[in-house]
Amino acid sequence: MSRYLLRRLLHAVLIVAGISVISFFFLHLTGDPVGLILPQDATREQIETLRRDLLLDEPIHVQYLHFVASALQGDMGRSIYTREPVLGLILERLPATLELALTALVLSLIIAIPMGVIAALRRGGWLDTISMTLALFGLSMPHFWLGIMLIMLFSVQLNWLPTSGRGTWEQLIMPSVALGASLVALFARLTRSAMLEVLGQDYVRTARAKGLTETVVVGKHALRNALIPLVTVAAMEFGFLLGGAVIIETVFAWPGVGRLIVQSILDRDYPVVQAAVMMLAIVFVVVNLVVDLLYTWLDPNISLGRTDQ
Amino acid sequence: MQQAPRPGDSWRRRFWAHRSAVIGGGLFAAILFGCFVLPMLLGTNPTATSLLHRFEPPVWMEDGALANPLGTDNLGRDLLIRILVGGQVSLMVALATVTVAVTVGLILGTLAGYFGGWVDTIIMRVGDLFLAYPFMLLTISVIAILGPSLIVIVLVLALSDWVTYARTVRGSVLSAREREYVAAARSIGTPDLQILRLHILPNVLSPVLVLATVRAANYIIWESGLSFLGMGVPPPTPTWGMLLAEGRDFILDAWWLATLPGIAIMLTILSINLIGDGLRDAFDPRLKGGRA
Numbered sequence: 001m002s003r004y005l006l007r008r009l010l011h012a013v014l015i016v017a018g019i020s021v022i023s024f025f026f027l028h029l030t031g032d033p034v035g036l037i038l039p040q041d042a043t044r045e046q047i048e049t050l051r052r053d054l055l056l057d058e059p060i061h062v063q064y065l066h067f068v069a070s071a072l073q074g075d076m077g078r079s080i081y082t083r084e085p086v087l088g089l090i091l092e093r094l095p096a097t098l099e100l101a102l103t104a105l106v107l108s109l110i111i112a113i114p115m116g117v118i119a120a121l122r123r124g125g126w127l128d129t130i131s132m133t134l135a136l137f138g139l140s141m142p143h144f145w146l147g148i149m150l151i152m153l154f155s156v157q158l159n160w161l162p163t164s165g166r167g168t169w170e171q172l173i174m175p176s177v178a179l180g181a182s183l184v185a186l187f188a189r190l191t192r193s194a195m196l197e198v199l200g201q202d203y204v205r206t207a208r209a210k211g212l213t214e215t216v217v218v219g220k221h222a223l224r225n226a227l228i229p230l231v232t233v234a235a236m237e238f239g240f241l242l243g244g245a246v247i248i249e250t251v252f253a254w255p256g257v258g259r260l261i262v263q264s265i266l267d268r269d270y271p272v273v274q275a276a277v278m279m280l281a282i283v284f285v286v287v288n289l290v291v292d293l294l295y296t297w298l299d300p301n302i303s304l305g306r307t308d309q
Numbered sequence: 310m311q312q313a314p315r316p317g318d319s320w321r322r323r324f325w326a327h328r329s330a331v332i333g334g335g336l337f338a339a340i341l342f343g344c345f346v347l348p349m350l351l352g353t354n355p356t357a358t359s360l361l362h363r364f365e366p367p368v369w370m371e372d373g374a375l376a377n378p379l380g381t382d383n384l385g386r387d388l389l390i391r392i393l394v395g396g397q398v399s400l401m402v403a404l405a406t407v408t409v410a411v412t413v414g415l416i417l418g419t420l421a422g423y424f425g426g427w428v429d430t431i432i433m434r435v436g437d438l439f440l441a442y443p444f445m446l447l448t449i450s451v452i453a454i455l456g457p458s459l460i461v462i463v464l465v466l467a468l469s470d471w472v473t474y475a476r477t478v479r480g481s482v483l484s485a486r487e488r489e490y491v492a493a494a495r496s497i498g499t500p501d502l503q504i505l506r507l508h509i510l511p512n513v514l515s516p517v518l519v520l521a522t523v524r525a526a527n528y529i530i531w532e533s534g535l536s537f538l539g540m541g542v543p544p545p546t547p548t549w550g551m552l553l554a555e556g557r558d559f560i561l562d563a564w565w566l567a568t569l570p571g572i573a574i575m576l577t578i579l580s581i582n583l584i585g586d587g588l589r590d591a592f593d594p595r596l597k598g599g600r601a
Contacts, residue, residue, distance in 0.1 A: 139526075243445025262449075281441065
């Protein structure tokens, strides 16, 4: 176990290092980033300050090492306009994004798992047909469009929910529904096919033969095993949620990292974009690491590369 | 014996017998016709403004007129023609992205699976990195710096998705490589390239085709998302995402402006997903879902 943990940690560190390389070189993609970063009418002094900030007169690998060294000390650069430290800007908004992404994830699992289980148990029946048709539509809908439709219906027409902002639970409903809708579709399909596979296994037949009630067979024997693949996919889809949050936060004026990214792109405040994107990517890596470790706890059958099997 | 389905009649027949796949195929054909042929027949100019006809509702509503069947926007431009022309960009981006990503994924996945060793390690580790980077963020950060254009968008989408194909290709190549007929071909001294082309590639193509269909639907959503954020193909070319973003400002006065382009996107994705389901079932009947 500890060897696996170590290897998995090392892997995560390597990925984060790779992400930092990608993020760093984006800014240098077109040669001198000063022209990109500063507006055309930048003063001589602004240009000089930025050149010094970015160590542009040093060779590129020195610049990169310096970038990493300061990032490790919590200094990820400063906003070009407000001169505020970027890390603070991001950490201020990260809770909002995580709140939105997690709510969307939990909400979609709560809806999708029963949907998939019922569809699998009533395979070919009308409940199966309805839930799988709904899932197909859910998969086909751009989430930002769904967001606008929700605003039109529940805010403009019915006046039930606020259109934007963060603070109350009412404001959380529409953004998380819009963000989670396509995941409901994905998870429901996945649960259904995993359930169908598990229900055909010998141990389920044995459980039935022992005369256990259907609830116990489905709930205890089948569902628990069917949920295992769902955990990995849910973790992978967390990346989708973080990316999707960029658009959904814009639609609902949700004050998260996504909206900060979009705003900074429009302002051409690239240090903020670079650091924020990198931060979300790191969150994603950490989530996947944690889930991988959880996985071994959920499913003791996974051998973790042990040699004694 | 593996009953290798010869890519002759059999899978095609299975595809055409798949009801929802045929519906999806028909719908997709209609969309292609609508986006690429209908605008020429209609001859309406998608950027022609008409301030006398601002915010006209669709034809089925009160005050609607046949001249603008889906109504007009804030500048009096015809929504129908803008949706049709807007689809051209989405469909072309999806097609171009699939082409680039499949080509890269096919080459790198084949190299990794066939040669193994350090080639495999390097390609797959780099792939892990791309998988770890959430797509939308990768795309946004590159476009933020290079600026939006058709080529940049296609390259960036392909860049963020080649690994999906490479992994599938690698898996198929790995299993094909172990077959007896490949060992036989190698034992009589057949060159690597010929083994790849004749014995391995045919096994790889059908899973890639199924995957490409599913992913193409995603590219359309991503492209419209980028346009929605103002990072898509620049104006005046209308795109679905841009129409949605413009319509969002008028949800109080003109619901159709934000609603109808979204329905166009949804129908397109739906048709592609239906085709994808059909192809998957046709190539691999074992995976068949419960739907008839």
